[in-house]
Each structure stands twice: as C-alpha cells, then as structure tokens.
Amino acid sequence: EIVMTQSPATLSVSPGERATLSCRASQSVSGNLAWYQHRPGQAPSLLIYDTSTRATGVPARFSGSGSGTVFTLTISSLQSEDFAVYYCQQYNNWPPWTFGQGTKVEVK
C-alpha cells in the first residue's frame, strides 16, 4: 500500500498570502495525484487531478505540481473561503487508492 504523507499538518497563513502544501508518496505514483478541499460542514470537493489539472470551476489561484513521489499544491493568494483542510490522493497503484492525512490551512 502506498502511504501518502502531507506536510505540514497545519499551515497558518494570512489572507492574501501564498500557501504551499506538500504531499509525499512512499513510492512513485507517476502523475496520478489529486487534491481535495474540505471545508467544515461541507462535502469535500475536487481541486486538482493528474497532478496539475484544475477541476471544473476551480479558481486559477490553485495550482498543482510535482511528479513521482513529491507533489505540491500552491494557493497563490489566500481568500477567506480557502481556509479548509486539503487532502492529496494517489490513484496510480491499487489496491487501495490512498489519501494523505490532510493539511489544515488556518488564519494566521
């Protein structure tokens, strides 16, 4: 099973600042990596798939990069609605598909 490790566990950022979230896989997942946003009390939503493709309706301030075992989600200028928990997920090697434990982006 591929283990996905996200860092940091919590990221404190001021509105308007840049946020950089990391996701590391225990073995290569090629480019088969997705990111999700989970706001409190809401359903999780897909942000990025195939490492860097934004899902429908996702603002351009969200971008993904990486390959192999190291991936990054960048939020260029944090808006109030971006304070949430973010998860990465690999869908390259199964079973099973696996998620990271999450990074909480909170207001500094």
Place this chain on the structure above:
Amino acid sequence: QVQLVQSGSEFQKPGASVKISCKTSGYTFTNNAINWMRQAPGQGPEWMGWINTNTGDPTYAQDFTGHFVFSVDTSVSTAYLQINSLRTDDTAVYYCARDHGDYVFQFFFDYWGQGTQVTVS
C-alpha cells in the same frame, strides 16, 4: 447541478446493521461509478471500494471485505452502503463520491456526499 445527498447520522449498538443511502441527481447515474470512503476523526479518508452503477458489481478494498456491502438502485439513482455486525471501530464518517470518469473509471472523485456520521456504542 450534480448533487450527492447522504442519509442522516446513525447511532447504533454493536452487532446491529446500518444502511446509508447516497441519492444522486443532476447527471445520468449509470455513467459514473460510486466510491465509498471512511474517515475517522483526525485522519484522512480511507478508500473502501467502489460499485459499478451500470452492472451493480462491487469491488471492496482489502480492509473492507466482510461486513460492508455496496448496492445500487438505478430506479432512484441511489447508492447504498450497508454495514453489518457493527463494531465500535466502525465509528466514523462515511462518504460516497462520484468517479470523475464518464463511462470509464478514473478513480479520483469529483463530487462527494456531505458525509454520514455512524456512531457505534
């Protein structure tokens, strides 16, 4: 718009069963697989498996074989997760999620239900 709406919280005793529904709307139900995830407090989601909404064939992750059952009712565009012989360690939030792929399985998930809290005590 695409929506997945799950049934409400459940509080059950050990040994009981529970059936969670995931009612979909806004798209053709049989075009996309439905996946199920479990999330314990403070942890990331765990992928439990998926069901082919066209054929009704389920696939379970290794850790979720045994007392979990996926099913669908295409007449009401709804997927179900039944958990039998509930144990205290089944306490978690359960999510359904739609596979992004139309007619293909891509195994990332573009729409999720709001989650169903199951508490076993």
